[in-house]
Amino acid sequence: xxxxxxxxxxxxxxxxxxxxxxxxxxxxxxxxxxxxxxxxxxxxxxxxxxxxxxxxxxxxxxxxxxxxxxxxxxxxxxxxxxxxxxxxxxxxxxxxxxxxxxxxxxxxxxxxxxxxxxxxxxxxxxxxxxxxxxxxxxxxxxxxxxxxxxxxxxxxxxxx
Amino acid sequence: xxxxxxxxxxxxxxxxxxxxxxxxxxxxxxxxxxxxxxxxxxxxxxxxxxxxxxxxxxxxxxxxxxxxxxxxxxxxxxxxxxxxxxxxxxxxxxxxxxxxxxxxxxxxxxxxxxxxxxxxxxxxxxxxxxxxxxxxxxxxxxxxxxxxxxxxxxxxxxxxxxxxxxxxxxxxxxxxxxxxxx
Numbered sequence: 001x002x003x004x005x006x007x008x009x010x011x012x013x014x015x016x017x018x019x020x021x022x023x024x025x026x027x028x029x030x031x032x033x034x035x036x037x038x039x040x041x042x043x044x045x046x047x048x049x050x051x052x053x054x055x056x057x058x059x060x061x062x063x064x065x066x067x068x069x070x071x072x073x074x075x076x077x078x079x080x081x082x083x084x085x086x087x088x089x090x091x092x093x094x095x096x097x098x099x100x101x102x103x104x105x106x107x108x109x110x111x112x113x114x115x116x117x118x119x120x121x122x123x124x125x126x127x128x129x130x131x132x133x134x135x136x137x138x139x140x141x142x143x144x145x146x147x148x149x150x151x152x153x154x155x156x157x158x159x160x
Numbered sequence: 161x162x163x164x165x166x167x168x169x170x171x172x173x174x175x176x177x178x179x180x181x182x183x184x185x186x187x188x189x190x191x192x193x194x195x196x197x198x199x200x201x202x203x204x205x206x207x208x209x210x211x212x213x214x215x216x217x218x219x220x221x222x223x224x225x226x227x228x229x230x231x232x233x234x235x236x237x238x239x240x241x242x243x244x245x246x247x248x249x250x251x252x253x254x255x256x257x258x259x260x261x262x263x264x265x266x267x268x269x270x271x272x273x274x275x276x277x278x279x280x281x282x283x284x285x286x287x288x289x290x291x292x293x294x295x296x297x298x299x300x301x302x303x304x305x306x307x308x309x310x311x312x313x314x315x316x317x318x319x320x321x322x323x324x325x326x327x328x329x330x331x332x333x334x335x336x337x338x339x340x341x342x
Contacts, residue, residue, distance in 0.1 A: 106332065
């Protein structure tokens with residue numbers, strides 16, 4: 001009788017513990033949210049010299065173990081070079097996007113001074129962005145033809 | 161109650177009069193506000209991109225229909241301003257095109273000062289050597305950084321594009337510890 005009662009209490013504790021672990025586990029999953037595995041968004045290329053694209057997440061490239069990967073864009077503003085032309089000079093902006101994959105292969109393109117709207121897009125890039133850039137080549141110059149920026153909560157986070 | 165009736169009626173009449181007066185004043189001021197906004201430049205950016213002739217024609221039609229001479233003058237001023245904005249927008253785009261042509265069109269030896277020519281020759285040797293060997297390393301990177309500041313913007317751009325084309329073509333690997341471009 002005594003042994004039987006002890007067994008019942010033990011079972012109860014076991015069931016309670018299991019239920020608690022289940023609730024905690026489910027709760028943990030719910031709080032984690034959807035996340036993209038960093039390795040899934042490492043730098044990748046497609047196309048050739050005449051036209052193509054490159055893509056990847058800044059967080060994935062930085063977290064990669066190869067020591068090569070990076071991806072990003074830069075933009076510059078160019079104003080007058082001397083006071084003599086300040087009244088007539090029209091400032092211009094242009095930029096570049098680059099990527100290097102796990103083997104050291106590179107892709108890059110130039111953002112034309114006409115692409116003022118693109119400069120606005122570049123300003124939305126942050127350390128956790130995912131970028132997808134396409135390009136084409138004409139007269140020896142490689143122009144970016146599109147820059148896509150994803151800033152979602154599931155993006156791999158740049159940690160260090 | 162009867163004693164208060166005249167007071168009540170008087171109050172209602174005065175109130176209606178005030179409301180009417182306010183309405184007339186508001187209607188009279190509306191076009192002036194719109195004109196002030198245009199003249200002050202609040203709508204400068206959209207106007208510069210909008211089809212200016214259509215806007216100007218609308219302004220002229222409004223001016224012709226307006227009984228107020230001041231308003232007509234103001235609208236004419238707006239029309240002139242819209243024409244000016246359209247012209248300045250085109251001029252800005254033309255200037256941007258010229259600036260880009262200067263950058264992407266390349267430089268000639270006549271464009272370069274002696275030290276710029278020296279820097280360009282050195283930079284070109286570095287870039288061409290890397291492309292021939294199919295490899296960009298820390299050596300090329302540091303050598304390029306030494307001369308890059310002296311290069312003409314057009315030369316710097318041309319050399320970047322040379323590297324870009326070679327890279328995109330799969331003919332150049334980059335193993336440098338810093339980003340390839342300088």
